[in-house]
Amino acid sequence: MRIVDDEGGRIAGFGTRVFDELTGGRYVTLARSDLSRLLYETSAESIEVLFGDEIVALEERADRVGVRLRRGGERHFDLVVGADGLHSQVRRLAFGPQQAFERHLGYGVAAFETDGYDRRDENTYLMYAKPGRMIGRFTLRDDRTLFVFIFTGDTDRWPGTLAEQKAKLHDLYRGARWEWPAAAGELDRANELYFDRVSQIEMDSWSRGRVALIGDAAFCVSLVAGQGSALAMISAYVLAGELARAGGSYCEAFSAYETRLRSYIARKQRGAKRFATAFAPRTSRGLWFRNQVVRAFSLPGAARLVVGRDIADRLDLPDYRWDERGEGATESREGLGIMR
C-alpha cells in the first residue's frame, strides 16, 4: 500500500510483509469474482442454481416457506437463507425496510474497472487523498485496473443513474491532482460503475421463523473493514454446520449460529467504524495524522499494535466433520437452491 501526493511521489506506505506478520504468513488476496466462481464450480453439480431471477414474495407456513419468484413462479422450501448483500431483498421481505437496519457511516463509495490503463504498479494499492476524498488504484491481472473512490457525503440527493453518478464524481473530485484527470477519462468511458453508501447493517436477530440471513445481508461490516467476504464465508460455514448438527431443528441451529458469531461480528463492526476515518480523513490534520500512522507501520510491531486486533483474530471455528457426513447432510424439500 502506497500513499501518494499530487505528483505521485510516495508519502507513506507498507508492504504485504505487514499482513504476513499479522496473519502468521497466511495472508492471501483474491478477487471477489474469483471466489464466487470457485464456490459456483464447487457446488453447481449438487445444487440447483437459477440465474436472472429473484424472490418477490415470501410466505411462511407452519412447515415450509412459500417463495414467489419473479420468473420462476411459486415454490416451497423448508428454509430460506438470504445471502443477497447489503441491499438484501430477503431481509426487506422478511424483516422490514432497509432504513430500519442500515447505519450510514458518512461516506460514499464508487468503483470501476478499466482495460489497458497505461500506468501499472504491480501488486500495489495506490492511494491519493484530499480531505474527505480518496482515490485508490489497484493493478489487476490481464491488463485491468481497478479504481476506487471514497468520499464524505450525506444520504440525501443520492445519484441514481450512471450519468448522474459520473457527474457526481466529477463534481466531488474537481481540482484533484495525481491521476484524477486520467482516471476521469477512464470513468467517462466506463459502462459499469459501482456507486453506493458506505453502510453497516445492524439487526437484533439474523433469523425470523424459517428465514435466516448471512453475510452482508445480516451484518454488513462495510468495505472499510476489508473483511466482508471472509465474514460472509464464515457465517455461511457456521450456519450450514449448525443446521447439519441440529438434525432438522432449525430454531436450535439459527440460535446457535447467532450465539457463536454475534459478539465477534459486533467487534468487527466497531473496528470498521473506527477505521473508516483512516480511508478518507475529513481534514488536513486528520490526513497528516493518518499518514504518520501508516509510516510507523514499517517499524517492527507497530502494525500489530494499531490494527493487529482487527486483522488477525482468534475465532475458533468448529469442525463440523463434513468429511464424515458426506453430501446430503442437510436435506430440503426441493434440494438446496441458490439464487444469484
Ligand SMILES: Cc1cc2nc3c(=O)[nH]c(=O)nc-3n(C[C@H](O)[C@H](O)[C@H](O)COP(=O)(O)OP(=O)(O)OC[C@H]3O[C@@H](n4cnc5c(N)ncnc54)[C@H](O)[C@@H]3O)c2cc1C
Ligand atoms: C468497493 C468495495 C471493496 C471491498 N473490498 C473488500 C475487501 O478488500 N475485502 C473484503 O473481504 N471485502 C471487501 N468488500 C466487502 C465485500 O465485497 C462484501 O462484504 C462481500 O461481498 C459480502 O458477501 P455477500 O455474499 O454477503 O454479499 P454480496 O457479495 O454482495 O453478494 C450478494 C449477491 O446477491 C445478489 N443479489 C442481490 N440482490 C438480489 C436479489 N434481489 N435477488 C437475487 N440475487 C440478488 C447479488 O447480485 C450478489 O451476487 C468490499 C466491498 C466494496 C463495495
